[in-house]
Amino acid sequence: MRVPLSWLAEYVELVPGTTPEQVHAALVEVGLEEEDVHTFDLVGPIVVGEVLEFVEEPQTNGKTIRWCQVRVAPDGETAADGGEAVHGIVCGARNFFVGDKVVVTLPGAVLPGPFPIAARKTYGHVSDGMIASARELGLGEDHDGILRLSTLGIDAPVGTDAIALLGLDDTAVELNVTPDRGYAFSIRGVAREYAHATGARFRDPVGEIEPTDVAADAFPVVIDDRAPIRGNLASQAFATRIVRGVDPTRPTPAWMIARLKLAGIRSVSLLVDITNYVMLELGQPIHGYDLDALRGGIVVRRAVQGEPFTTLDGKARTLHAEDVVVTDDRGPIGLAGVMGGAETEMGESTTNVLIEAAHWDPVSIARTARRHKLPSEAAKRYERGVDPTIGAVAVARVAQLMVDLAGGTADQGGSVIQTAPERAAILLPDGYVTRVTGIESTVEEVHDALAEIGGVVTRVDGGFSVVPPTWRPDLTGREELVEEVARLGGYERIPSILPVAPPGRGLTRSQRIRRRVAEVLAAGGATEVLSFPFANAEENARYGSVDGGPVASVKLANALDASNALLRRSLLPGLIGAAKRNRSRGLVDLALFELGLVFLPEDGRVYGSSELPAGGALPSDDEIAALDAGIPPQPRHVAALFVGDAVTKQPGQAAVPAGIVDALDAVRRIGLATGAEFEVVHGSHHAMHPGRTAELRVAGRSVGFAGELLPSIAEEADLPRVVAVLEIDLDAVIELAEPQPEAQAIGTFPAATQDLSLLVAADVPAGVVAASVREGAGALLEELHLVDDYRGAGVPEGSKSLTFALRFRAPDRTLTAAEASEAKLAGAALAGERTGAAIRE
Structure with missing residues (x-):
């Protein structure tokens, strides 16, 4: 909202010399946000001049100019620029006559642009100034000719300061009006807020206008809303007034043009300008109809679905059943609260006017404006809320201005309908x-x-x-x-005191663990990314299932991109896309991770069938349960991707390419953060390298996988052959992990270390053998890890040799070698029973 200060001062006392910055500062104190300051950017001397004579001089370029003699000061006086009273000025316009009063910008003046004015030689003459058009002064867009003051109804003495005469010395402050404070879209509302901030006396313009009583049936109006939205009628107030005998050719006063221009609205014609002026003044949008173009009375109703209507901008529109229209006997003549119709608009031939001020349902107007892409000044106010009680005052104000400025006569014709309920009291x-x-x-x-x-x-x-x-x-x-x-x-x-959270509040266990997972992955050198949760059927089938077959997916009703109209079943498509984009921009060594939701609907089940509860009260437990049942499972996953070099080449250090080792190391970090113990076994996934894929289990339950993408898939995404990835169902891991992992005491007695080499069939997973050895060795075994997997000379065909490093320790004594050996052999024996493993000699 732009507020000219001269207009603001009519309704609230401004201390002389108050600057726009001071007005902004005061309004900020009561919650209105400052945006900008607007002026006409004019610097004098700019004065009223009189055309004494001119000579038309054709030029070789085909253009005809006028060499004018213009009086810019009374006889015997010095001009405002210090020169003679009569200036010679070259002008290219030809729409003025001898004796016309015009606006002259003298040397030293500056026009918007900035465009400084100086005496200069042109077309064989020294032009001592310039005769200005409305556009050059910033008053409008008319640039076809110079501004003749008679067209504005002005006859001022020669030499008068034209800046003050035309209201071009005014300044406007611009405010950002939040959606809940629609009343501030008016001079009335901003003046009230300035009074709140400063204590200045406020004069309500509504209190200064006496609405004239009109005959109840002087002009027939019927509100027929058979389809109220949310129980709200289309219109709760409707006021009309008739003004006859207006002269539409009269000029809009300069002061009104200047105020409208500063407020961001261009001047159209006197009748239209008056309606816009009152809208800015009171915040009540006004519409004027050519009374003689109306057929019968007015009926307010909902549109018929598909009903045609042509708006003021000349565009034919197809109406929606929710749109509210103002109609006469022929059909729609106005799209209520948004824009009027072309058939009844006020024009050059209008002599009798029907003025309308209504109160419309805000939600209905907002939807209509967006549906038809018509963000009008009226709609902007209606959708934020307009005072429903000032319609009669607003039409009276418009009628007053049309009488004063357009020469009309206000008669008793009109109507006032007021059905808005009284405001309820708040305790x-x-x-x-x-x-x-x-x-x-x-x-x-x-x-x-x-x-x-x-x-x-x-x-x-x-x-x-x-x-x-x-x-x-x-x-x-x-x-x-x-x-x-x-x-x-x-x-x-308001004191700046941080409230103390009640006991038991704060982050949940799941939230704390998720944060720790993100922290350990970031600490390990990976970068967190956030990708769109959208995918296509191919991506969901490839990464969202183990075998790559068709899978159930949630389809978006209004997708941003038709090629990605499904919700993702895996985080990997987003990570692969991020890696592709970064490598195309020169970032070739990448470690990325993401925590996010995936959407795993059950095949054949319909979701979202539950009706939404009413918004007037909190939903019941049963309603919440029904809503939850209509949502597909949305577990939170964590995924990571590694590509390029994990360690870059440097002096004394060869490059170390990223691979499955990095993915498994990230799994280990996630295990530390969650308190879960991951079991890593050989796995398979149709999108993963068959020999370099691990299935991840916690407490015997599969929770994800890690490994390297198939080279063909990596190549398809413009990535190197080796791309290591992992994806884990983090919600499942948190559920299966120990709620409170116990810290192990650090042993103070010496450890006994031994190695154990076992021959076992090549298809037996090393993890199964390790688990058997660990269980058989008992409580003395402190640590076990695989150090070698050998297949070759000395090992029977179809077998492999697995070597484990074992560390034994007792909490209360120093172990002997015999005790360590006994525990080792017990582990080997159990592995032999379960997997057929034998000690390699």
């Missing part, structure tokens, strides 16, 4: 403001603040009964009233 208990804000507010302070914003405040037992003002539809509960008290009292009074 604000004593002490509630203090409990919410921390500000010690007295009863008097609360009363005065709520009364100042326009509320009807009544003292009741234990608090106040407050009826919010009609222009504040955002005040619906006690919390909003508390904010008003805090806002007017000053936000700086």
